[in-house]
Amino acid sequence: MLRRGAPLFTLTLFLGAALLFLIQLVFARMVLPLLGGAPAVWNTAMVFYQAVLLAGYGYAHWLTTKAGRKWQPGIHALVLLAGFACLPFAVPGNGGPPGDSSPIPWLIGVLTMGVGLPFFAVSATSSLLQHWFSKTADPDARDPYFLYAASNAGSLAGLLGYPLLVEPNVTLRGQAWGWMIGYAVLAVGVLACGWRSAQTTSSEVEAPRGRITGKRRLRWVLCALVPSSLMLSVTTYLSSEIAAVPLLWVLPLALYLATFMIVFAQRPLIPHEASKRLLPLLLVGVVMVIATVVTTPMSLLAALHLAGFFVAALVCHGELAKDRPGAESLTEFYFWMSFGGVLGGAFNALVAPAIFDRVIEYPLMVVAAALIGISSGKAGRHLAWAVVPVVLALVLVKPLGPMFAFGVASLTCFLLSRNGIRFALGLAGVLLVAGFTGEGGSRVLLTERSFFGIHRVEDDGRFHSLFHGKTIHGVQDMSRPKVPLSYYHPEGSLGRIFGAGVTGPVGAVGLGAGALAAYGRPGQAIDFYEIDPVVARIASDPRYFSYLSGSRAKVSIILGDARLMLAKAPDARYELLVLDAYGSDSVPVHLLTREALQLYLRKLAPGGRIAFHVSNLHLNLRPVVANLAHDAGLVCLAEDDEDVTDEEMKAGKFPSRWMIVARRLEDFGSLPDHGNWEVLGSDPKSPLWTDDHSSILPLLDFRLR
Template sequence: MPARRAPLFTLTLFLGAALLFLIQLVFARMVLPLLGGAPAVWNTAMVFYQAVLLAGYGYAHWLTSRAGRKWQLGIHALVLVAGLACLPFAVPANAAPPGESNPVPWLIGVLAIAVGLPFFAVSATSPVLQHWFSKTGHPDADDPYFLYAASNAGSLAGLLGYPLLVEPHLTLGNQAWWWMAGYALLALGVMSCGWRSAGGPEPAGVGRERITGRRRLRWVLCALVPSSLMLSVTSYLSSEIAAVPLLWVLPLALFLATFMVVFARRPVIPHRIAKRALPLVLVGVVMVLAIGATTPMSMLAALHLLGFFIAALVCHGELAKDRPGAASLTEFYFWMSLGGVLGGAFNALLAPVIFDRVLEYPLMLVAAAWLGLSSGKAGWRDLAWAAVPMVLALALVKPLGLTAAFGGAAVACFLLSRHGARFALGLAGVLLVAGFTVEKGSRVLLTERSFFGIHRVEDDGRLRRLFHGKTIHGLQDTARPQVPLSYYHPEGPLGQIFAAGVAGPVGAVGLGAGALAAYGKPGQVIDFYEIDPAVARIAADPRYFSYLSGSPAKVSTILGDARLMLAKAPDARYELLVLDAYGSDSVPVHLLTREALQLYLRKLAPGGRIAFQVSNLHLNLRPVVASLAHEAGLVCLAGDDEEVTDEEVAAGRFPSRWMIVARRAGDFGALPQKGNWEAVEGDTASPLWTDDHSSILPLLDFRLR
């Protein structure tokens, strides 16, 4: 019976979409260590995957419009077999990223070699199967788009299932083998669907309804804006609101959920309701952007995510409302995929070059308002009305302050929301005014955006700070320039380590502003290992920080991933290794594995020590270091200065947690008597991270603080 074919198609589509997301996550987990765990790695990988998805959709359109039914089945079987020949996937041997140049071309090349073909084969599955379903004679065959909702449900299952179920229980090697088994099962399901649909009528040709260039352009734009907005809100939340690991999962999950809603047979949120909600949430988001609000974190994060969800829901709802008949299904998906590629490329490739901050976020909020609420036309009268909120903000900001001024402007924007063009232009005007009027407590000396994030140097007249997004990565007192501050304060744990005696060479993973160089002595060697060339330039420039230039030691900065660069250093070189790379939202897991510790020990001189800075708002890394030390037979101490007063924080001393390991207790010297240090015993229940198996999920504290 034709009606029985729907479950087979639905389950096959669900499996294909889950595999599509799992391969992205598994391979990202494999390649992230080579690039220091930078969030831009994921954005760049997303652009690659979207481009291959576009190629897959283009192939699906060609296949279903140019080849007969039997040829379609045979050709697609060959494509699936070719993908199987590349499995199980892995990072190519001897793959090493460039140390000083932009790693984007290298990363795209690695992705293409390792997972390009199987990803292409799976990506074509959804449109091909939906086209085949439209020829089955099923009662819903003339409108098979509900299967796209099932496909996105599979994507969501893969996205959430990986950190919750797959990563904690399987090694990376096993993950790749299980993915290959799922791929083989998918190939069988696809072939079965092809045979089940073979008895239906042959396609009568694509393009029964006339599709104009204007309509195609709108499809592209309605897909481009949510794609860009997803990456934009992720960057903004992680840099300005809350540096929480795995935060990128939430916008991506909401993005997939909007597709499930709008392409369902009966959407749980009707399109008209989403359009009515859009002005209200956008006004709220624009207001907090305009006043530069960053607290309370939990409420602001929820507002930004809600704004993104409604905006994506409206844009994707416009796509679903304007979908063509089944005969043009594959063409529709092609143009929609093109929009996704362009949105991702704009954020990952173009925005970091043309913007020094996350300006793509407000830009896409305005674009969402325009697409979702306007007819696409605006006259002089619309421009005049749209100027009202901007003029109001300018008039009120000086006498009443930021909150009142932009609150009034937000209300004025909302009153214009019945006219979509006026509303969108009004939001743009308010955001433009905000860019020139937001008050800052410090003077911004430099803002620089690199592949690894946005860096900002601020000066409040005494303390100079280096920010990476929201996280302070360096601090210097201009009145006492050679006194190390923040987590490196002389009275803190690291100061106690140096006070216990460090005369030989020092290696430091993570440069920041270079405060550790202030501990250097004449003739002493200090090697900094830093992955971000922008950080190296800022720390070396005495106009911003003078720790490096003012140090009496012989200081050098080695660019590239720390493990790759340390491997090239002479064995037994360092008396002290300091690892400070765990303070932000992107934790470089590969620097805390069994294999990493083995490398550190090779580079450690007899009697040497390894110090780990494990301060992190959202992760408890102490059990990880303790397990590594216990398994390697090392002695481990933990020290902290958590009782730092508010006055001390204002003066530049930050509370911090440190751990130090050595081969023998005697290697610590007088350190145990110098501060709040305690011996740490290994716990067999604690996680032991390896290059092949690790998960930060058990260590997470999801509270936004």
């Protein structure tokens, strides 16, 4: 398949795509210690990368249409050379982020100065090299789109290679130097491809594949927008509603890239028509589980959502591949594809959190995939037929329950799947009825969404519970509002820590429902460091939780990333620091590094202690904290308070794992004599986390529980 010039072009495209993914991951890791692990940081970075990628495609289109063939390699050589001005890349040292205003403009500036030029240069590689290849005498030059499969294979290699190979074994500084070497090799390969293209002439002139109209461009945009949005929607839905597993975002993104590899291959592994026949069945299954709010068994449901997304993306991208223009319009085609991807990403990252209080974008894109992926006939009686599953759902939901009603209604939609409009309207109707009918069970008092996730307060008649997706972040018994519950129970590890005597100021990273405030004493100060203003509003509202308003201590909430905000606190202020930010799927690694611990120690009063709540379904963080303590010359105690009876669970006590460190054993007071505390030494099998080197991969338990 790879004859004459094809191997050179293929390998160069593969390397360029891998570098394009790696630079995004590496530089974002560099910025995290300055701005925290907030999703807003990643969202902003992704929008920046997508915008520059679009600019790169636009530049490639301009270069191939406005500059002569012999001039193109020289012009692009200057662009590649300019990229070296930023290498090896590093975060510019001209001041940190602003503390009293939005850091987004600062972050955009840092990204532009740090990686803007090399990222722009690499982003043009794929479409530029495919255009140059189409001008060679290679037998495959008439249809160079198979090279796009090689490009996406490189992207997939970069995506999987970073968490599996690069991050666990190479420091950030080493990653930056390694990327620069790869960039130099890429520059040589790109120029070699340009020289080869300029020296040869295709012996055949390809006939144009249809006129490029505005309607055709719009379809390209939509076929790229829906899978882009659907990928992010599935990731959010799985993380918040099915399984809060770290690195889960890798799976949808890997499947997304794989679909491009399949549909643009010279001989696709999965025929397009087979994907289209399978799509209605999978979309019906996805709509059924969304409408019935089924969340178990987790592994099976996660597989269903991922399979539905994969086939939907395969069909949408297959439509793009079918409608691709001739090589003479290749760069324009990729520009509009990229534009659609940018719109999809911006919709999910920026628009949806501002206008939806739950993951509404997911069912919206499921319906859009049905419209795009399934052929539609005459408009006639589409709407009349689409009413049938809606009527069934409304009629059956009360007497038979939502599980049966929405199951039957969803299956009825499958009978409409010969027509895309009718099918999509039926799915939309079922989802709409399910949204208005509600889940049943506990009464939902509040649902609110921010950049940091979806928060929900539920009332089961006795307890108010604060959820972040599926993770419980706080519980209060409204009949005993002054008793701290869940992981903060008086008979648990934290209760024993406070029972050993804490009279001075307390700092707490992570607010939740504010249960720690119940331990406050008159005249004592408790400072909560919370990154999400929505959580602060919920915890401060007595209608939902009264821990803060009922505390005997003087309670303050300091908004912002804890590491940034703690740096502004007076040194030697706190007798106890409590860090509770590690329970979800997105662990803020920058709060568990050597540099972070040095900051905590500066803020700790003589004789003070630092408590870490390390309960996590999928990560064992004990060796991380133990190694940090050993490195700093501290004493480390740990307790697993996980033998909780059913009666205790019903009373509001949750299983938990806590660790506490201090400068001397005497600083723990009477604590070691109560409970099951054990002294921990370092773990030589686990590396020491620093701002320059950390990886959660060795700590992962991939089982969905």
